[in-house]
Amino acid sequence: MKPLFLALSLLLIPAVQADQPTTQTADHIEPWTLSDQFDEPYTFDPDERVMLIAASKGAAGLVNDAIKDQPEGWLAQRKVVYVADITHVPRLIANRMMVPSMRSAPYRILLDREDQVASRYVEERSEVLWLELEDSRIVERQRFDSAAALRLALEALDPVKDTNTTADPEPADQ
Numbered sequence: 001m002k003p004l005f006l007a008l009s010l011l012l013i014p015a016v017q018a019d020q021p022t023t024q025t026a027d028h029i030e031p032w033t034l035s036d037q038f039d040e041p042y043t044f045d046p047d048e049r050v051m052l053i054a055a056s057k058g059a060a061g062l063v064n065d066a067i068k069d070q071p072e073g074w075l076a077q078r079k080v081v082y083v084a085d086i087t088h089v090p091r092l093i094a095n096r097m098m099v100p101s102m103r104s105a106p107y108r109i110l111l112d113r114e115d116q117v118a119s120r121y122v123e124e125r126s127e128v129l130w131l132e133l134e135d136s137r138i139v140e141r142q143r144f145d146s147a148a149a150l151r152l153a154l155e156a157l158d159p160v161k162d163t164n165t166t167a168d169p170e171p172a173d174q
Contacts, residue, residue, distance in 0.1 A: 064105070070106070
């Protein structure tokens with residue numbers, strides 16, 4: 001009788017576990033290096049807070065509309081990295097027209113030319129993918145199909161203070 005009970009118990013364990021809420025482990029961002037619109041290399045920094053990925057012209061337009069009025073360095077101050085997937089654009093068009101037009105943007109655009117980054121995460125090309133990060137791990141995924149909604153989400157990110165500078169300590173009361 002005990003062996004039968006044990007065998008039945010072992011059969012029921014997966015069914016009981018399936019009903020339990022599961023915590024999904026976040027994806028890890030593997031290190032990568034991409035060039036920006038000025039052909040300057042950028043290697044992924046584990047301190048980044050958000051990675052935006054635009055995998056179509058429409059999605060790139062949403063990003064541009066969301067941040068076009070912001071000052072230079074605004075994304076970097078918030079530890080946001082922006083990746084544009086241009087793998088589907090013919091190289092001649094990318095090199096002669098698209099990339100030169102990106103050089104007027106007041107923000108850094110990392111160009112995924114060889115399908116190194118975007119294809120790992122993007123499912124819907126028409127939307128902007130927002131990957132919220134902690135120590136190179138994806139903790140939340142959001143998709144945006146509205147520049148206004150993306151702008152609000154970006155504005156909600158507080159600028160990160162530079163930890164390399166130290167403030168003078170306040171004098172102690174005596």
